[in-house]
Amino acid sequence: MTTAPWRLPAPSAGPAGPFTRLGPEPLASALAALPAGAVEEFTASWDGLPADTHLGTDTPYRFRRYGTFRLREGLLERLPHSAFFQDKAVNKVNGGVPRMFAPLTDTVARSAALRTLVRALHGRLPGPRTDIDTCGVHQIRVTATASAEGLPAPEGVHQDGHAYVAQVLIRRQDVTGAESRLYDPARRLLHRTVLTTPLEAIVLDDRRVLHDVSPVRAAPGAVVGVRDMLLVDFFPGGGD
Template sequence: MQTVRGITELEYAFLFTLRKVNSIRLEGFKPFFNDMPVDPYIKGNYRSRRLSRFVVAGDELIKLPHGYLFQSKEYNPLVGDIKREFAELDDAMIELDIFKEMIFAFTDSCKIHPEAEIGVHQIRTSCSPDNMGNPAPEGIHSDGTDFIGIFSVDRNNIQGGETHLYTGKKEKPIFSKVLHPGELLLVNDHEFFHFTTPIKPETDALGTRDVFVLTSPSLLIN
């Protein structure tokens, strides 16, 4: 077991958790990753993205008005201090039971306040034999929120894409793992920096990594 400053990884477990959400049929999500707008704020056209925000009211999920994603340069030195606008999530996907199950897995695990905003970032990172894909072009970072959930939907013809957690940007990671489809990593953003390594194809064809990143608060502004 790894130790960090004399503290074992086990003692950090209450600050991050890895879950396998077996109840979610991932096939229902996959068609919605095939028609994604390219992220215009990242060079290379290898990342596609949609974004919406919600609150949970009892057993219901309420979609909030569209907003801009905003992070300061303190948290995102690459595209910080910019009001970024992305297309919203597909309404047909939002109506799926599996979408609600994913949100509830996040809110229940993190004990999020019922009125807290939740941002849902739908992200596809692509790669080709000529170009690697970079899921975290800003490097080792925190997001400037309270809680983060990374839910893996699909890995197609790729190697790499290993997610790391750090207690400091110059420290060795205390957690390193490829998130396989159906796995949900929950992280206290105040305690850890995170990063995901670049991806490249396993064969001479396009490769893709599909995830949802959930944040609370949402990081969206009007």
């Protein structure tokens, strides 16, 4: 896959502590300079996500695309598509298995909305950003019906195996549940919240906190409930 750089704004100083909870305003403000159509096209792309084939369930409830990028000297550069891998120590369900997810579409990977959000999140990492020059981008949809809940985190309380992880709500429609919870290394609860408004986010230091999300359930009377998330993993890439 050919890499393609795009120029990015400089990051701002990040907050202190092992995690930060963002209301919708910081990311909405970052996107405000873009045409409304660009943001709408970006969020609408969750409607076309293919099923996650690594769930091991007869009926899919999670839909996903993935891509990686290098952030260097103000540039966001798309890297060749590759499998997503987590060690068994951090993911007891799918760890140790290279998972090849469908790639981000070219439209999403090149979008001004994506690069704006990635840079805004990079500027709010809860700790040093030195050498944090690479990111993995996940578009994820979890669905639920009256007869079947969806599991955003089937592995339970866990770490992702990265330096930092940003969790951004894109859409929440006709669902209940999906409470996000953060824990210290001794698994003592640090924070719990439900992301309800688009562009609300949690940015955490994956080395200092663990996290999980409770099941997504369809709201009473709903045929299908939907929870769309943008996840961005930040880590050192080690140059070329």
